[in-house]
Amino acid sequence: MLEVTQLTKTYGRGASAVQAVGNLTFRVAPGEFVCIVGQSGCGKTTLLKCLSGLIPPTSGTAVLQGQVIDRPPDKLALVFQEYSRSLLPWMTVRANVTLPLRSKGIDSARREDLAEEALTAVGLSGFFDRYPWQLSGGMQQRVAIARALAYQPEILLMDEPFASVDAQTRADLEDLVLRLRDEFDVTVLFVTHDIDEAIYLSDRVIVLTPPPTRVREVVDVNLPRPRDQIETKGLPAFTRLRAHVFELIKREPAGSAGDEVLSDQHAT
């Protein structure tokens, strides 16, 4: 499905070069729900920009269904962290969802159908003709999710999508994404810094190191599905996984080079 091979991204050149992503290799299988966790500033957003074809990697490749990603693939949709910037305030909810479908050459009747289906699936059937700013933050992120689903992607990338909503809304949206994943049969790559969220949602968790970013460990999450906010999070296996991932993230990188990086982080 998605194969990332020795991907690196360096900003700048020479002495002032900053390595945002240092050599990442991982795969995402069709139908999988994979979460990427790491401390803030570990290059998660840079990685997603490379994967969505917005910026070219410095070296290495990302391949989606056999095609090297060198521009935004039309089988990929991205849900941004900041819904207030990714939704267009001059368009209604419906127009926001149908906008990307025009470029796909889908005719107008089909566009409306896709938008209505997606908006109904995220629980916004009564809000087609509202503007995004008339909705709460959680509802706006639902619009962004509906836009992504109506785009009919094979893979859905999500960049800390629930970082700016309150805890209750967050739990609701997590369950919504799990349900939609089954309903729309889509592969999900979900970036977060929240360990509980990562384990709760995913089949596998990819734990990243602090910069220069590498894969520290890929953790299999063999928790039963369907998941439940109270039941799943109460399982001893969940607690063990949580402690394990937490330890992976907190662990100091070995060697003096790593120490330098860490002290740099504290300084900034």
Place this chain on the structure above:
Amino acid sequence: MTRRMRAIALESALPVLLVVVWWAASADSESIYFPPLREIVATFADVWLFDRVASDLIPSLIRFTAGFVVAVAGGVGLGLLIGLSPLLRRATDPLVDFLRTLPKPAIIPPAILFLGAGASMKVFIIAFGAIWPVLLNTVDGVRGVDPGTLDMARVYGLRRGERIRRVVLPAATPQIFAGGRLALAIALILMVVSEMVASTNGLGYFVLLSQQTFAIPEMWSGILLLGLIGYLFNGIFVLAERRALRWHRGWRAAALGQPVEAGAATTRPRALVAPGG
């Protein structure tokens, strides 16, 4: 409803008071230069209902409208081009600064040489003067589009034309309208100036001719009409702006954490520059 009426009463109190004071103070005026307001109003009715409407008012309005439309269309078009290309912006920056600070009436003499003293010269002068605020604001608006919004447009495969039409241009409309409001005032000024310098009709011509022929009440009536036209056009512009930017007011209110209601006008936009200055 009572709040609305109170607002109207408050806003009209000062103009009404001034007219009353002017009327009373000038009632017994013997001065040729400051005739009684009564006389000015009578002359106004004589001249502008509807004797000189076709000969002076209509030509002025046509020139003004044509010049303003050319300025807005040209300013938005060029502003988009320059705003989208950092290279073009750097290349045109000094020229734009030079031209926009050039006092516009100074180019009337050469404009007469090249275009004659007719309508095309006046439309050119008006457009040339009014284009700059629209152009500069469009450039700013285009450059200020949120990078996150542009990323979204690219990830979702929007083609260049669609990106410009549905993302960049709407995002820049608040600034384009602000530039348009300034352009309106400048266009009106240059309409009058160009008609005073070289014309055989129009409001500017009429005011100057009346002064030169000592038709003082006529002169004042022309000035009064110019003031009213400026006020009216500004009002129309504000209405259009409120309609087009309804989303912007709602969006800003939401961003500031104020309650948002569908269609509710939260603030009333005010004119930045009094027209006709």
